[in-house]
Amino acid sequence: MLTNAAAKAAGAQARAYKLFDQGGLHLFIAPTGLKSWRLKYRWKGREKLLTIGRFPEVSLAQARIRAAEAKDALSRGTDPSNASRKSPQADTFEQVARAWYRHGRPGWSAAHAADVIGSLERDVFPAIGGEPVAAITAPQLLAVMRSVERRGSVATAQRIRQRLSEIYGFAIAEGLATIDPAARLGAAMRDAPPAVPHPALLSAEDCRALLTACEGIAASRATVLASRFLALTAVRLEAVRGMHWSEVDFEARIWTVPAARMKLARAKKADPRFDHQVPLCAAALAVLEEAMSTFSPASEALKMNSLIFPGRGNQPIGEGAIRELYQRAGFKGRHVPHGWRASFSTIMNEELGEEWRTVIDLALAHSNKGKVEAAYNRSQLLDRRRVVFDRWGELLAG
Structure with a gap:
């Protein structure tokens, strides 16, 4: 005993x-x-x-x-x-779910973390948060999922189901539950609709037409230049919005995007190994030269820490500024800032052929390497990526 x-x-x-x-x-x-x-x-x-x-x-x-x-x-x-x-002594679902959230939070971005806890507080805790985690049944969870589906949020219901299963995996590991009642809910749930891709122009002619149209609009010059630079580098918008002069090596014609502004797991964002290098074509360098003469402080010390494309109050340009620019240029519903990545990938794969696919993926900071290969094969094919961006710049310049 x-x-x-x-x-x-x-x-x-x-x-x-x-x-x-x-x-x-x-x-x-x-x-x-x-x-x-x-x-x-x-x-x-x-x-x-x-x-x-x-x-x-x-x-x-x-x-x-x-x-x-x-x-x-x-x-x-x-x-x-x-x-x-x-029994008030039993571990409730909400207690366990919040423990799971605290455990995973360090590895998530702020936006993802807010989405996770928000979905639980909105859709799950009010229904089953006070129930003992080990006593909850699959039909109870299914009722929660169907209430989300009834308001038309089918994709959200699928994401919540995945989170419920992760919470129960955590509970089982901690000895707070023995089974995962969320594991087979998918069989009784509605299928999520296929994801709708971002609108994107898929011909070089249309891309040139958009950039030309933006030049003729009365808009902030920083926004117009940021739009052109975004197109020429095919990075994500956040990388350009937060760009500083200290990140650019004009002699090497390289822009190093810090891992902190890349789409990465939170644990990787502080590791410089995950910085992304972008070769700069002649057109991209021309954009930077105009930005330097227009916005850059005279002091070299101040310049290195200043934004390349400043918005109001020397803050980054607004998140919706470039999207609004495209709408005013007559391309609403046809192209968005993130669409440049699809434009670049589609047009350059057609232009250069299948043998350049890996290089194009690396240019977008994507990798088809498996975990083992990625641990040992650290080649970035920078010279070949430069060939791709130089050709891309020529196509956009016409």
Whole structure:
């Protein structure tokens, strides 16, 4: 039989383990150090696990009393897991979900983290947040998913289902649940509609027409130049909005985009190994030269830390500034800032052929390497990427 002293002394190990008391009652110790009382029992021929409460909040004596109450419920033909729904000591879904969120948050971007916790607080916690995590059934989760589907948010429902399954994977690893009731919900859910790609121009002639139209609009010169530079480099908008002069090597004709402004896992954003180098064609250099003569401070020290394409108050140009520019140029619904990446990939693959596909993907900061190859093959094909961007610049210049 177990003692309170033994329960208190039990420390975390690399793997979860159990200290048994009697009659199926045991103390579960997770690798994180969390300790909770569990009762193993059988219901209608099936083995089940009842979470009684955490130690030391629930003492050994209290755990024995609750185990006895559970067995009494069994003798009366009642599943004790159903009775546990009313127990304030059981780990609730919301408690576990927030623990999962805290565990994953360091590796997520701010936008993704806000989307994750927002979806749970809006659609899940009000319905099942207070239920014991181990007692929730698949039909309960399906009811939550269908309420999201009924408002037309089918893709959102699919994302939430994935998050529910990840939460239960976390709960199982921590010993707070034994099964994932979200694992097979997809069979009863509506299929998400196919993703709608960003509008993008797919011919060099149309791309030139858009850039020419933008030159004729009364708009901020910084916005017009940022638009042209975005087109010539095919990067993501955030990379251009936050661009500083210190990132440009004019002699080498290279722009180094810091990993912090790349679309990466949060853990990679602080690692300079994941910086992205963009070869600058003649047209891109011409844009920078105009920006330097128009916006750059006279002081060299000030210049290096200043924005290349400043907006109001020396802040980055607005997120919607270039999109609005394209709408005013008559290309609403035909092209958006992110569309330059599709334009570049489509046109250059057609222009150069299949043998250049890998180089074009690297130019977009994409990689088809597997994890093992990526660990050893660190070639960036910079010279070949320069050939691609030089040709791209010629096509946009006409």
